[in-house]
Structure formats: structure tokens, C-alpha cells
Amino acid sequence: MVDTTTRARRGSMKIPRSRGAVSGLLVVLLGIWGALVPFIGPLFDFAFSPDRPWAWTMGRGWLQVLPGVVAVVGGLLMFASRNRATAMLGSWMAVAAGAWFVVGRAVAGPLGLGDAGQPVAADEAQRVWLELTYFSGLGALIVFLGALAAGRLSVRTARDIAYREAHTQTVDPVATQHTTSWDQPATADEPAERRRTGLFGRRRRRVRDKLPI
Template sequence: MNVDDNVSADRGPALRIPRSRGALGGLAVLLLGIWGALIPFLGPSFDFAFTPDDSWVWTSARGWLELLPGVVAIVGGLLMLASRNRLVASFGGWLAAAAGLWFIIGPFLADLLNIGDVGEPVASSDLKRALLQLTFFYGLGALILFFAATSLGRLSVRSARDIAFARREIDTRTVQPDTRGAVVETPGSVETGSRPAFGTQPRFNKPGHA
């Protein structure tokens, strides 16, 4: 086995990781992204919304500040969850981090960037107002950032488990059974991987002759 083309046998391919490496963070980011993308359109149906408090009403602010980062978080979570390549999973982690950051700072930049008004929380108490702000923007973004950062930290460290996984993949790809060299025995001869020529028959000594 020639491992010099990749890396040494003690290290294995540095970019190969078990799929479970980013599974927890990826799943959490995926679910949070789905929540962030859909809640502005579904929330009004159970009195949990920002104005305008009508279900499935499109506004520029909802598109830029909620749907866009939600979709980016979904894509990042899927990459983190499904990829066995360290670079691809890390890219998904950075996408998720960007989405979480935008959930937090987007409402503050909406007027400056002229992308629409986020609206007012539909709430009759300070507690519900705070809950809406946390679950739609600031708390949601902080949670996505947390899971993205922890996953990126895990992906940046090459553990013994990663090395063992990579070496198993090398062994699976390179150690293949070779039946072409099977030993074939014929009377009076032993040949490796070859057959007697067509029409030739094995010779036997007659009784009484050397």
C-alpha cells in the first residue's frame, strides 16, 4: 500500500471524518433554521408574531431578516450533518455562524440598509414581548451561533477516532482479495494463475518404466 500519495499511514487522509462528527450541531442548526424561516409566516395563526400579524404575508423585512438567514442555517446544518469531508462540514459551520449572526444584528441594520421594518411584537405584556424578540431574532441567533461554534471547534481538532476512521477507509480501498494468483495444481506440476495449453494432457509414467 502506497500511502505517500495521501499522507502517512499513521495519520490517514486528513480531510475524512466520521459523519457523526458534526451530527449533533448540524441537527440543532437545521431545526433552528427551519424554525427561523417558518415562524414569521406560521406564528400569526396562534397569536405569536410581529406585525403584520397575518399568516403567509410576505414583506421585505421578513424575507431579508428571517427567511434568508433561516434558509442559510438550513443549508449549513445539512452540510454539517451529512458530510464526511472536513472542509465541507466546516463550510457548513461557517454558513450557520453567519446566519446566526445575521439573526442578531439584522434588525439593528434594517433601517440603515433600507430592507424594511421588522415590525412590532404582537404582545400585551413585557414578558411576551421579550419572548418574541428572543425566539424570532436574538435568542435564536445566539443558539445557532453556539452550535455552529462548538461544531467548528470539534471539526478543527483531529482526534484519535478520526485517524482510526481514516485508516479503516484506506484499508477498505486498498486491501482487495486477488483471486488471479490462485494456485492451480495439475499432475506433475504446480502453476500459479495459469492453465495448461489447449490440447495438452498430463503425462503419466507407465508401470515398470522410470
Template sequence: MRNARSGRPSALWMPRSRGALSGLILVILGAWGALIPFVGPHFNFAYTPDQDWAWSTARGWLDVLPGAATVAAGLLLIFSGNRITAMVGGWLAVLAGAWFVIGRELAPMLGIGSAGDPIAASDRKRAALEVSYFSGLGALIVFVGGVAIARLAVRLASDVEALARVEEARAAREAEPSHGEPAYVSGLRETPEVSSGALTQPRVDRYGSEGEPKRGWRRQRPEGGSPNAAYLRWPHPQR
């Protein structure tokens, strides 16, 4: 989220990593709460009716709805970079967890049916079903959502440092000159400067260091000499 006037990130901005772990835990817990009533009978760990993928109104209200809300809350925490949006996800998780805990007690009064009876031969398994399906699952979701809200309610020093790095990167991008544009001075293109010494230096290929021609031996036939005779003459400038 950016300030409309300055274009800089506002105080509501936060790094996405702030709620990523809590959001991932909530997604896993919500998926468990929404799917376990339908796959539990396959492992002999379910409430009545003891059938795989058996749909009922009570399961939709008491299991699928709070589970889907928990998954949505977790996704908001994972992908949101805005503090307000992430806090909405945290509160949604708290409400979904609370519904897991008290939904069975309110179901007869609301007329949405019953979740069924636990299929268990012992009190230990009955307690495990109750904790895994409703009360324990809901309490854990409330706890994770509350931790996420507490972390989002404060502005840590790491948030200020991350915001400063974002602003520095933005300022550096604005300060960089655009590539491919020629530089102009007073409407004319800039030309490279040539030093005066480069124009007055003597050539070194045919001339010496002081500008005089190099001298050396050269074969030359004098006037009146035999055309086949070879003579050496010194000095003679090299060409």
C-alpha cells in the same frame, strides 16, 4: 475524500457522526427562524402585520434568508464526510446567526424595510418575541455553529481509529480471492491428489480384511443326487 495516488482516505476524512448532532440542531433552529413569522400570528405570537403567511421584503431578508442558510449549514454538517465541507457549514451557521442578531439594526440603512413591531401587551411578551425571533435565536445558532467548528478543527483519536478500520477493511477486500475462477498451475488445472493407500486397500463388500474371499454355507446339489434334495456345502466363496 481519498488520496489520488494511494486510494486511501485522506487526512481531511472524518466520520459523518462528528457533525450530525450539531447539524440536526441547526436544521431545527433554521426552520423555526424561517417559518415562525408566517405561523406565529395564528398563535398570537408575532410581529406586525398580524396575518398568517403574509410576505414582505423585510421578512424575506431578516427571517427567511438566515433561516434557510442555517438549514443548509445543518445539512452540510449532517451529510458531509469531508472536514473542509463541514467547516464551511459551521461558518455559514455562524454568519446566519449573526445576521439574526444584527439584521434588524442594519435593515433601515440597507433599505430592506422593517420587521415590524411586536404584538404584545406586556414587556415580558415583548422580550419573549425579541428573543424567539431575532437576538436569542441568532445567539443560539452562533453558539451551536461555533461548537461544530471547534469539534471539526481538531483531529481526535477516534478519527484515527475509524480511519484505521476503514483501511483494514479495504485491505481485507483486496486480499480476498475472486470467486468462480479455477486455480491453475503452469497453465494446467489442479487435480485433487489421490493417496496411494486408497488404491491398494482391499474391498470390504465381498472380501475380508486381508483380501481373501469370505466363506460361508451354501445350498448345492451334488452330482447324481436328487434334484429335490438340499445339501449344505462348506466352504464356498460367497458371490
């Protein structure tokens, strides 16, 4: 009974990989963008200060690279896992990473995490675009995808039940023991009477004594 209950609980955690695949892939791509854009953006005149490619600062490490890496890891868990708990962990990691993209700069100063710099923009439109694609818009999109995946993963649908039943069907070992020889009727061409299986599984036979008339 305990073993059956344990197997049922484990089976209830199984989900199709497609449940979080699309959201996970998008979160991975956005996380890569968030972690790399401060280093490659200056190559296209699309950057925050310092306006130099591959320039490392403490602010970029804490406010862009760290949440980008967390988003990538969370997205990979969502994309590859067939376990509900693991995929849920990945979705909440994505939500946390996106939230940090949005609010990280507001708390970086008091926490001593450095500064992300100022947008290098020729006009206000480019400045707004930089703000959205580097921080607030990027983070909001990651939060949306992570929360969407978390909502889908928290609901057990008929498809999940069918998937669980298809992949967690286990056979009772007591019911699948090999049929012993004495359970099968003897055939006419068997002159010997089968006895029960010995200690080591060897079949022993006792030949009937036929007395002449």
C-alpha cells in the same frame, strides 16, 4: 508515492457522521423555526407586525427567511456529511446565519432590505420574549451550535484516526497481483513443466520428452 500521499490526504478528511450530527440537527430545527415563525406566529398571537398569518414582506424575506434557509442547509451539511471540509462549511454557514439573525435588523435600513416590523406584545415580558425567540436569542443559539461544531470538527481526535484507518485502508495493486504459475512449486501429479504466462494470460505447457532407456 504521489498516489499514496493523495489517498492519505483524502483519508484524513473522513470523519464519523456523529461528529456534527447533534449540532446539525438542532441547527436545522432552529433554522426552520426562524424561517416559518413570522408566518405562523400570528396564528398564536405571537408575532411582529404585520400581525397576519402568511403575510410576506421584504423585511421578513431578508431578515428571517434567508438566514433560516442558510441555517437549514448548513445544519444538513453538518448532519449528513462524513467529510471534514464539508461539515466545516456547514458549521460556518450556521454561524453566518445566526449572526445575521442577531445583527440583520441593525443594517437592514441602510442596506434597504426592509423592516421586520414591531413586536405585537401586551406587556414588556412578551416583547422581550418575542425579541429573543425571533431574532437575538435565536441567532445567538445558532451561532453557539455552529461554533461548537466547528471547534469539534477542527480537532483530529483518536477516534477520527481510527475511523480513517478503518475506512481508507487500500491495498497496493502491485502487491495484490495474482500469483503467477511459475511462482508456485510444481506438484508430483503434474507431468508437464509450466512455462510463463503468455501475452493473453493463457498458460502454455511443454511436455517433457521422456526417452526410453
